[in-house]
Amino acid sequence: MSFPEKYKILVIDDDPALCQLISFTFSSQGFQVYSAATGSEGLRMFYEQRPDLIILDIMMPEMDGWTVCTQIRQLSNVPIIVLTSLGSEQDIVRGLECGAVDYVVKPFSPRVLVARARANLRQVFQAAIPPKTTIFSDGYLTIDLVKRRVLVKNEPVKLSATEYRLLAYLVQNANQVLTTEQILENVWGLEYRESSDYVHVYISHLRRKIEADPKQPRYILTEYGIGYYFEK
Numbered sequence: 001m002s003f004p005e006k007y008k009i010l011v012i013d014d015d016p017a018l019c020q021l022i023s024f025t026f027s028s029q030g031f032q033v034y035s036a037a038t039g040s041e042g043l044r045m046f047y048e049q050r051p052d053l054i055i056l057d058i059m060m061p062e063m064d065g066w067t068v069c070t071q072i073r074q075l076s077n078v079p080i081i082v083l084t085s086l087g088s089e090q091d092i093v094r095g096l097e098c099g100a101v102d103y104v105v106k107p108f109s110p111r112v113l114v115a116r117a118r119a120n121l122r123q124v125f126q127a128a129i130p131p132k133t134t135i136f137s138d139g140y141l142t143i144d145l146v147k148r149r150v151l152v153k154n155e156p157v158k159l160s161a162t163e164y165r166l167l168a169y170l171v172q173n174a175n176q177v178l179t180t181e182q183i184l185e186n187v188w189g190l191e192y193r194e195s196s197d198y199v200h201v202y203i204s205h206l207r208r209k210i211e212a213d214p215k216q217p218r219y220i221l222t223e224y225g226i227g228y229y230f231e232k
Contacts, residue, residue, distance in 0.1 A: 007121055010051035011035040012042030012068060013083070014060045022055060025110040026117070039063030046072055052124075053117055056100070058084040058091075066098055073099030077161040079120040083108065089197070096201045101162050102192075112191075119189035123165060136171055136232065141210055141219060143171055150210065157209050162187070166202050167210075170220060170230035179227040203228055 009031045011022050019035040026033045034049050036042035039060050046054065054072065058065035069080055079102075082095040087105035095103045101120050104113060136143045142151040145168050150157040159167065165187050170178065180199050184192045192198060207214040221231050 006030060006032045007053065008032045008034065008049055008051040009053050009055065009117065010042065010045055010049060011055045012039065012045075012060075012065070013055070013057035014038065015057070021110065022113070025114060029114055031117075039065065039068040042068055043071060046076075046078075051078060053121055054078055054080045055083050055113070055117070056080055058082060058086055058095075066094070069095070069098040069100055073160070079117075079124060079161070081113070081116060081120065083113070092197060093201060096198060099160060101188075115191050116189075119191050123187070123189065124161060136174070138232075140212070143167065145171065152210055159206075159209065163202060163205050163209070166199075167206055167230075170228065174230045174232045177223045177226055177229045181227075183227060199228070 007030075009026050011019050011033060013019050013022075013035070014037050016037070019037070023033040023035055034045055034051065036045050040063050042054075042056070043063075045051075056065045056069060060068075065082065065084065069082070072078065072080065080100045081102040081104060082100045083104045083106065084091070084095075085106045092103045102116050104116065135145070140153060142149070142154070144150075148164065150159060150164070150167065166183070169183065169187050180196045181193055183199050184195060188195065188198060203220060204214075207217050207220055211217045211219060219230055221229055223229060
């Protein structure tokens with residue numbers, strides 16, 4: 001298995017100077033870059049080009065980035081990096097809740113943005129490699145890491161790519177407490193060691209989807225002050 005010769009990046013932002021900067025930065029690193037100035041144009045280009053990763057602004061006329069992110073996420077697990085001037089904790093959590101895999105606040109470093117894009121693309125590539133631990137099943141919950149299927153009471157559960165990577169990492173290290181830093185490094189990458197909110201948000205997502213009672217979880221448990229673990 002090999003990486004694509006040239007990844008396709010779609011930038012959706014109404015600032016032409018910023019789009020030009022991002023396009024130049026990524027093109028110089030071997031990426032194929034497309035850009036759109038509005039949310040509706042971004043959706044059209046998403047359908048036409050099927051990019052490997054999307055960089056998305058939030059504050060745009062007509063259709064904001066929240067709406068664009070939600071609509072794309074209903075159709076695809078393509079990694080979406082939110083790039084915006086909105087930097088509050090509430091905004092970051094909202095971005096992750098909408099389905100973004102990363103949240104970068106303007107002003108930003110172009111080199112860091114490229115590094116984060118590569119990290120997310122690397123995670124997509126690695127997710128296609130068959131894992132060593134294959135199946136967990138107890139009658140209520142079934143997780144098949146080879147077929148990439150998760151069932152609750154024999155009904156399929158739809159997970160985003162990031163949710164699946166997190167669950168797979170927990171299952172492969174079942175009954176072992178994993179620190180927040182370990183989870184960030186192995187699910188998101190070394191570039192995310194300071195982004196502990198990502199772990200908490202996605203753990204909450206998983207609990208809502210696989211636990212009978214998310215407030216009293218049976219599978220994904222918290223080791224307070226340390227991290228989380230999957231209990232078989």
